[in-house]
Amino acid sequence: MIRMVGTRLASSTLTIFILVTMVFFMVHLTPGGPAYSILGMKATAASVAELNQRLGLDQPIIEQYGIWWWHLLHGQLGYSYLLSRPVGELLWQYEINTLVFYTVSIVVSTLLSILIGLVQGVYFGRWPAKLIGGLQLAFYALPAFFVAAMLVLWFSVQLKILPASGITNLRLADPGVGSYAAHLVLPVTTITLLTVASLSRYFGEAVHEELGKDYVRTARAKGVGFPAILFGHVLRNALRPLVTILGLSFPYIFTGGVIVESVFNYPGLGWLMWRSALSQDYPILIAIVLLIGILTVVGNLLADLVNGLLDPRASYE
C-alpha cells in the first residue's frame, strides 16, 4: 500500500505541475489583465503600463512563472492584485464557507442516496423503483441554476420562510448559528437534489447487482433474514462504487460550485474563482487551480484506500 501511495503521489505531482503551468500561461496570455480591472474605465495605455510595472506584470512571462514557483516554495501564494490581500488569507476565508456548505451537502446527499438506492435496488423492476428512476432522471436533467432559482422563488419570495442569499442575516448585528444554518438550507437543498439524482441511481444499480449475486442466494438458502443480508452484506459491497464517485467529487467540497454559489450569493471558493477569472486576478486563480489539483489527487487516493478497507481483495496496484 505504501508503494502504491508513493507511486500515486509521484505521478500526481507531475500532473499538478503540468496543470498549474498550463493554467499560468493560459491566463497570462488572454487579452486584458488585472490592470484594466483595477483602473476601470479610465485605463489608458500609459496608466496600464505604469500599474503593470508596479505589479511586476511587465516582466517576461517566464520570469513571472519562475517567481510564482519561488514564492510557492517559500510558502507564499502571492498577493491578490484586485482585493489587496494575501491569497492564502483569502483562500482560507472563502474555504471555510465552502467547507461547511459542501460537507453538509455531501453528507446529506450520501445518506439520502443510500436510502433511496436501497429502496430502488430492492424493488428493482417494480413500481417504487420505476417511480424513483423517473424522479432521478427528472432531477438529473434540471440545471442547477433553475433548481436554485425555483427554490428562491418558492421559499424566499413567495413563502418568505427561508433567506435567499448570503450566509447570515445582515440586518442582525449578531446573527448567531441559527441564521447561519437557515442560510445554508436552500444552497444545500439545491446541491442535494442534484447530487442525489445521480448518486442514488449508481447506488441503486449496485444494490440490485449485489442482490443477484451467489453469496446472497447462499445466505438466503441458509435462512439468513433479508434485513441482515441487506444491511450486513449488500450495503457494504454496494458502497464501493459510491465511495469512488464520492472520492472524485471530493474537490468540490473545497472548491464549490460556481453556479450555486453565485445564485445564492454564497461567498465560497467557487464564487471567488469565478470573480478572479473575470477580473484576471491571476494569483487567486492559479492558487485555486493548484488547490483543485491537489484535492483531486487526495480525493482519488482516499477513495482507493477506503475501497481497500471495504473490500480487502481490492488490489492497490
Place this chain on the structure above:
Amino acid sequence: MLGRAHRMKILAFFLAAALVWPIAARAADPHDCGTVIVPANADITSFSPLFANALANGQAAEVMYENLIWIDRHAQIDWSRSLVTAITASDDGTTYDVTLRPWHWSDGTLVTSADVLYGFKLIKELGTTYPGYGQGGMPDIIKSLTATDATHFRVVLTHPANPTWFIYEGLSQLTPLPSHDWSRYNIDQLWQLQTTPSFYKTIDGPLRLERFDIGRDAVYVPNPAFDGPKVKFSRFIFTFIEGDGVAVQQIEAGNIDVSGLPTEFYSGVQHIPGVRIEQIAPQASYDYLGLNLKNSKVAFFRDVRVRDAMADSQDQKKFIQVVLHGLGYEVHGPVTPANLAFEAPQLQRGDYPTGYDPAKARALLKAAGFTPGPDGIMQKDGQRLSFVVLTATGSTEGDEMIEFIQADLRAVGIEMKVHEVEFNQMLAIMNGPADGWEAADSGMFSNGYPSGEGLFATGAYLNNGGYSDKTMDQLINDSVNKPGLSALYAYEIYASAQQPVIFGASPAPVLLVSDRLHGVYDFYGPGGLLDPTKLYCTSDGGTES
C-alpha cells in the same frame, strides 16, 4: 433502520433551520431604520478615495471621506454639503483661494489645509495610475498648492483656466485625507491597506467602516463625531449581489432595502408588496458608441457624413419608450442629463444638428458615395458599410439596447455585428493595436462640467478611437481655458454635429425601494455621490415627505 434514523435527522435539521430563521430575522424597532442594506453595483475592491476606480469603490470611500465640493442635481455647487465655504478665483483663472469649513476628523482633530495638501501629494505620487488622472487637468495642471493657514489654501495653475471648469473637474478631486494618521505609510502600503477596515479609523464622513467581507458586504456604523447631520440608522451595509435578477429577488424577499430595476424586469415588478418603484435624479453619464477612427478597415468612420447618418438613424424616442419603458433621456451631444444647466441654449430648445431622420441618414450616406448592396447594406468601392461592436458581457439591459441600435442602423443600410467580451478585456482591446477593434459600446461619466478635454481632444486620455479635429481641439481648449460658457456651448453644438462618438439615449435611474425607507431620492446624488444623512424610515411605510 439506518436510513430512517438519518432521514429523521435530516428532516429535523431542515425543520429547525426553517423555524429559526423567521425568529432571528425579526425586524428592529419600527421607528428606527436599524440596518439599511443597499446593493453595490459591483464588488468593492477599495475603500480609499485615492484608488476609487469605479462607482462602487467611489461610493464605498466617500461615505467615510467628505468631498471638498458637492455638486447637486442641478449641476450647482451645494455649499451646505461641501467642505469648502468659499472659492475665490483670480480674474485670469490661474489662482484659487479656498476656505475650508471648520470640520473635524473622528479623532477630534481639525480637518486642515495640510490634509488637502497631503491628499494632493498622494495623487501626484500615483501619477497616471490615479483613477482621475487627466480629468480637470489633474494633477499636472497644478503648479503649486500651498496652505495659507489651517483652513485656507491657495492653488496656482500652470496656465489660466476657465474657473468653472477647474473647480468642477479639477479642484473637486482634492479630498482631504488624515495626514496625521496616514503619513506614516508610503503609497505602496496605502495600496495594500485599501481593503483593511481597521486602517480607516480616522474619517470625517458620516459613516465608519466596521467590517468588510471581501466580495460580499461592507458594513458601516455611524461616525459619532461626524460634524454634519446625524444618520438615522444603526448600521449601513453595501452588499454585492451578482446579477440583475438576483437583486430584484432579494428586495422581494426583504433581504435588502434598495435594488436597481433593470428594464427587462420593469413590467413584472409593478406591484410587489412592501416595495415601491422610485425614479431618482438623472445621472451625470450617458452611453455612446465609440468608433475607432484609427482602424483602416472601418475608415468610413472618418467621414462625418457616415457618423451623422449613424446618429440620424437612431430613434431615441422609440428606444426610450420601448427599451427603457419611457424612463430615459435623449442625448445628442456631450451633455449628460444631470448637466443640463450647462447645455447650450440652442440645444436646450431641442435644436440639435443631428436627430432621428432616416431619410436624411440615407441621403448623407448617398452623398458620401455609398449605394445599397444586394442585401440592403450600403457599400462603396466594394466595401460594405459593416462593422463589429464590442460590448461588455453580463447585462440583459445592455443586450436589449444594442439590439435596438443594431436594428435602427440596419434600417438605413448599416450593418453592426456584436462581439461580447468581458469588460476589462474590452478596455484592453480598445487600448491595444489600432486594428484590434472597430467600435465599442461605452459610456461617459462627468463630474459636473461637460467639457471634452478628456474625450474628444486630440490624444485625450479617453479618446481611444483617435478622433482628431482642429476645430474641436480649439473649442475644447477655449472651453476649459477661457472664462464664461460661450466656448463650452460652441463645443457642445460642434460635438453634436461631429458625432466623434455616436451619442445614445441615457436610462433614467429607477430603483425598487422598500416601503419603510425614505429619502432615497436625496441619498443618490447625480454624480454617484451618496448622502446617507438623507435616509430615514417611517413605521407605517408611508409616502415620501
